[in-house]
Amino acid sequence: MKPQRSQFRAIRGVRDILPPESALWNRVEQTAHDVFATYNFQEIRLPIFEETELFARSIGADTDVVSKEMYTFEDHALPGLEKDREELMAADIQDPDSLVNFSGDLNVLVHRLKREQADGELDEENENRVEKLAELASRINFDGLIRGLPQTFDDLYNAFWEAKRLVENIDLGKRLTLRPEATASVCRAYIEHGMHTLPGDVKLYYMGPMFRRERPQKGRYRQFYQIGAEVLGQSDSPAIDAEVIEMLMAYLDRLGLSGATLYVNSIGCKECRPAYVAKLREELLKVKDQLGADSQRRIETNPLRVLDSKLEHEQAIIERLPRISDHLCAACREHFAELQAQLKLRSIEYKINWRLVRGLDYYTRTTFEITAPGLGSQNAICGGGRYDGLVELLGGPPTKGIGFAIGTDRLVLALQEAGKGESASHIDVFVAWLGGAESPVYAAAVKLARQLREEGFVVELPPEEMKLKKSLGLADKLGARYALIIGEDEIASGSFVLKRLADSEQRKLSESELLNYLKSDENRKVAAAQRQS
Numbered sequence: 001m002k003p004q005r006s007q008f009r010a011i012r013g014v015r016d017i018l019p020p021e022s023a024l025w026n027r028v029e030q031t032a033h034d035v036f037a038t039y040n041f042q043e044i045r046l047p048i049f050e051e052t053e054l055f056a057r058s059i060g061a062d063t064d065v066v067s068k069e070m071y072t073f074e075d076h077a078l079p080g081l082e083k084d085r086e087e088l089m090a091a092d093i094q095d096p097d098s099l100v101n102f103s104g105d106l107n108v109l110v111h112r113l114k115r116e117q118a119d120g121e122l123d124e125e126n127e128n129r130v131e132k133l134a135e136l137a138s139r140i141n142f143d144g145l146i147r148g149l150p151q152t153f154d155d156l157y158n159a160f161w162e163a164k165r166l167v168e169n170i171d172l173g174k175r176l177t178l179r180p181e182a183t184a185s186v187c188r189a190y191i192e193h194g195m196h197t198l199p200g201d202v203k204l205y206y207m208g209p210m211f212r213r214e215r216p217q218k219g220r221y222r223q224f225y226q227i228g229a230e231v232l233g234q235s236d237s238p239a240i241d242a243e244v245i246e247m248l249m250a251y252l253d254r255l256g257l258s259g260a261t262l263y264v265n266s267i268g269c270k271e272c273r274p275a276y277v278a279k280l281r282e283e284l285l286k287v288k289d290q291l292g293a294d295s296q297r298r299i300e301t302n303p304l305r306v307l308d309s310k311l312e313h314e315q316a317i318i319e320r321l322p323r324i325s326d327h328l329c330a331a332c333r334e335h336f337a338e339l340q341a342q343l344k345l346r347s348i349e350y351k352i353n354w355r356l357v358r359g360l361d362y363y364t365r366t367t368f369e370i371t372a373p374g375l376g377s378q379n380a381i382c383g384g385g386r387y388d389g390l391v392e393l394l395g396g397p398p399t400k401g402i403g404f405a406i407g408t409d410r411l412v413l414a415l416q417e418a419g420k421g422e423s424a425s426h427i428d429v430f431v432a433w434l435g436g437a438e439s440p441v442y443a444a445a446v447k448l449a450r451q452l453r454e455e456g457f458v459v460e461l462p463p464e465e466m467k468l469k470k471s472l473g474l475a476d477k478l479g480a481r482y483a484l485i486i487g488e489d490e491i492a493s494g495s496f497v498l499k500r501l502a503d504s505e506q507r508k509l510s511e512s513e514l515l516n517y518l519k520s521d522e523n524r525k526v527a528a529a530q531r532q533s
């Protein structure tokens, strides 16, 4: 017998977030709720998957994210339909080989569709298409034509085009994609729910998993998490950009992250950017053979992305390329200058990085990024920018937009690097009870544990009796602050022994004294300080 696979493991690029690190994640997320609320942002909860086309149109078909990193699937019971369809649609009636393949592929498709039909998976419209396709497939017999069977070329020709049309229209469901980011979804929701009619700017934030099929490494995962915020509305005032950035910095500050650097740039608008891109392409073509394969390809697909290159030998070349700041139109130049004035007004330190172009196509004007020390090459903990026009591109009313997304995984790593990763155990009281499970001691321990928990203390109550020494040893290993000792004597006398584990100081307290003692401010402070450490 074949040995069974002994263990399942999380798949590549995906990981478990375990305690005590999960406590830090909770703090990071809770602080976002707290800080963002003070800027009047409200939470939006979005679906994990959307139509593929939503991301393709927003992020851009030529971007790395859309062209190679998305997890896409067909949402119906006929896997591979899209590939079959693509092949059939690419057939060329002028090419005999192609026509022979077409006939074979069509028969296979009809066969598969009939199976779906038998399983009751097709609606009436698709059933009619399949019936018609089956009939057409029998007429598209190129071999027959060659061998002079009674089939005219006209008939073959008509059947070919009719079949193509039907294949194109078969609709078993949509192509869906696990979201690689959430800005597109926020815009989709904004349009779908008519949020442009709401008073004032719409200020939303979200948090949750995103999916990109990137090469995993430290700080780069295939399922990663983002905390993001977006402002949608009629105004593109740089004060909005600055306030969004202020909120972001206030958030990082509240978490205690130090050493983060904010980079800002303006990448122009649809008035001025095309001319700059053309100029950049022209200059890049002159140095094409000195560039790596990726940059060479990007000269055609997206020259701006060449500026993002980390390749050592390209750096000197890139430094000599024309800069967007010299090619901004008057309106964009003014917008960028005002953004900087607004940042200064808020005492926010920043650096200008003219090469900050971002990897998604929807940006206009302001772009920004935050890096943190200690993360190696994946040191961008946040990216964002303005995306005026995206809502319109998705079929909504003219709308301005700006936002950011923090990579939560990287932020957590950065906090740990900075020594701000909370991990201390939280147990306040370990109840060391002595007596059988049927004894009144256990009943008293259960009651006391519940009372303490109602007061907000973290209590560990062992399910089985333990020897006192073992109990105290476990309490110590778990990092509990106190052990509460309850035995028959304590029940009889109505007072309990509370032992502080750090210095073994013991005190005898009645039930009410115990609650008061633990609730006393001083103890709260000690507990809070211990949690922070």
Ligand code: HAM
Pocket: 180, 181, 182, 183, 212, 214, 219, 220, 221, 222, 224, 225, 226, 228, 229, 230, 359, 360, 380, 381, 382, 383, 384, 385, 386, 387, 402, 403, 404, 405, 406, 407, 408, 409, 410
């Ligand atoms: P992004 O730059 O693609 O922008 O991602 C934002 C952040 O997500 C990055 O700075 C990084 O911290 C984190 N991140 C991205 N990919 C990964 C990965 N594979 N593993 C771990 N972390 C990752 C956006 O997603 C835009 N939607 C941001 C935005 C919102 N712009 C305007 N509004």
